[in-house]
Amino acid sequence: MKLLAELKYRGLVNQVTDENGLKDLMDKESVKLYCGFDPTGDSLHIGHLLTIITLRRFQLAGHKPYPLVGGATGLIGDPSGKSAERSLNEQNVVEHFSSRIKEQLERFMDFEGEYAAVLVNNYDWIGEMSVIDFLRDTGKHFSVNYMLAKESVESRIQSGISFTEFTYQILQSLDFYYLHKKYGIKLQIGGSDQWGNITAGLELIRRMYGTEEGAREPAFGFTIPLVTKADGQKFGKTEGGAVWLDAEKTSPYEFYQFLLNTEDSDVIKFLKYFTFLSKEEIESLETELAERPHERAAQRRLAQELTSFVHGEESLKQAENITHALFGRGDIKSLTADEVLQGFKDVPSYAPASQEISLVDLLVESKIVTSKRQAREDVKNGAVYINGERCQELDKVVGEEDKLEGAFTIIRRGKKKFFLIKWKN
Numbered sequence: 001m002k003l004l005a006e007l008k009y010r011g012l013v014n015q016v017t018d019e020n021g022l023k024d025l026m027d028k029e030s031v032k033l034y035c036g037f038d039p040t041g042d043s044l045h046i047g048h049l050l051t052i053i054t055l056r057r058f059q060l061a062g063h064k065p066y067p068l069v070g071g072a073t074g075l076i077g078d079p080s081g082k083s084a085e086r087s088l089n090e091q092n093v094v095e096h097f098s099s100r101i102k103e104q105l106e107r108f109m110d111f112e113g114e115y116a117a118v119l120v121n122n123y124d125w126i127g128e129m130s131v132i133d134f135l136r137d138t139g140k141h142f143s144v145n146y147m148l149a150k151e152s153v154e155s156r157i158q159s160g161i162s163f164t165e166f167t168y169q170i171l172q173s174l175d176f177y178y179l180h181k182k183y184g185i186k187l188q189i190g191g192s193d194q195w196g197n198i199t200a201g202l203e204l205i206r207r208m209y210g211t212e213e214g215a216r217e218p219a220f221g222f223t224i225p226l227v228t229k230a231d232g233q234k235f236g237k238t239e240g241g242a243v244w245l246d247a248e249k250t251s252p253y254e255f256y257q258f259l260l261n262t263e264d265s266d267v268i269k270f271l272k273y274f275t276f277l278s279k280e281e282i283e284s285l286e287t288e289l290a291e292r293p294h295e296r297a298a299q300r301r302l303a304q305e306l307t308s309f310v311h312g313e314e315s316l317k318q319a320e321n322i323t324h325a326l327f328g329r330g331d332i333k334s335l336t337a338d339e340v341l342q343g344f345k346d347v348p349s350y351a352p353a354s355q356e357i358s359l360v361d362l363l364v365e366s367k368i369v370t371s372k373r374q375a376r377e378d379v380k381n382g383a384v385y386i387n388g389e390r391c392q393e394l395d396k397v398v399g400e401e402d403k404l405e406g407a408f409t410i411i412r413r414g415k416k417k418f419f420l421i422k423w424k425n
Helices: 003-009 019-028 046-060 091-108 131-141 144-148 168-183 192-209 252-260 264-274 279-291 297-311 313-327 337-343 359-365 372-380
Strands: 032-037 064-069 187-191 220-224 384-386 408-413 417-422
Touching: 003 019, 003 046, 019 220, 032 046, 032 168, 046 064, 046 091, 046 187, 046 220, 046 264, 046 297, 064 091, 064 168, 091 297, 131 168, 131 192, 144 192, 168 192, 187 192, 192 220, 252 297, 252 313, 252 337, 264 279, 264 297, 279 297, 297 313, 313 337, 337 408, 359 372, 359 384, 359 408
Parallel strands: 032 064, 032 187, 187 220
Antiparallel strands: 384 408, 408 417
């Protein structure tokens, strides 16, 4: 299956400026393409994955991606999809964010070989540009009426938009022109909210080449859908906030669990969007979903594929170990300290003052129960578990033998209430 046909099967073709022209170009040559990522934080989130994976699909099909970090545009702020003005970050903050995002992007594409990706930063060509040069050489090609008609601007006219954000589309257009001229990049991709910025770039290329010698090379724009769930909500949001690609902000276990909890109504679409599974594999999972939805095979495969892609095989194994220990028949005692920290990140915790303490006292001091009487009743009735094993000894002393890697003990009361005991070194 050729790339455009595969992208259509996966539901990833939203808008294309000249689909037949792009298809012909891709049949004839290895196309250089780019997609921008503005450093508005110190990590990309799961919402960025679809464009990252789409760049990767192009690369695997023999095309050359140029992921762009918006070191300059990140100082301005994209009004697309925003109902209010963004808060501007200081330059040193944006530089730090740019460095972190660069590190993340380098994990997801090949930067060696015949179709090696090339990472670029638009601060390199915009940062030193003077206001006079910007207005004379680039701004003169944009009419105010043309800019006002763009959805990202039009939607903000009533609520207000600053001149700073108003000029964002010119800066992004300049990126496309610069990359087209310097590197021969002929395709820009982005989410559907970037359509106005992409077409503005194509218009700038057309106008700039009208003032220069030489024939104009073709250029194209391509957008993919913004990812939403069946209920219309934006994909990638949880009660705790965004699902980040940084393991320090969203652990591999949390990432895995987020995907494992995908609704039946969304999982096949997400398998098409986010995985490199073949059409036959996806159809087989779709059949399993219809016949045995309770087994959640499609959700498990989605979680496996994406966790491995983002965090690597070792982190996937950790996420599966934690999941099996907590929700399957796995042995909690087999968890490593790192796995304990991931799996019990959000449960209540307590650090005893001494290295040994009676179970009854521990239950009260850590506020797992409210009284010693209640503690004794729970232990006697078999409602208390230490590291997954029921304990009914009223005189039990929790100590060295109950510590996982000498650092943690996991107490469970009832079926689902977990507590993490953190022992002081």
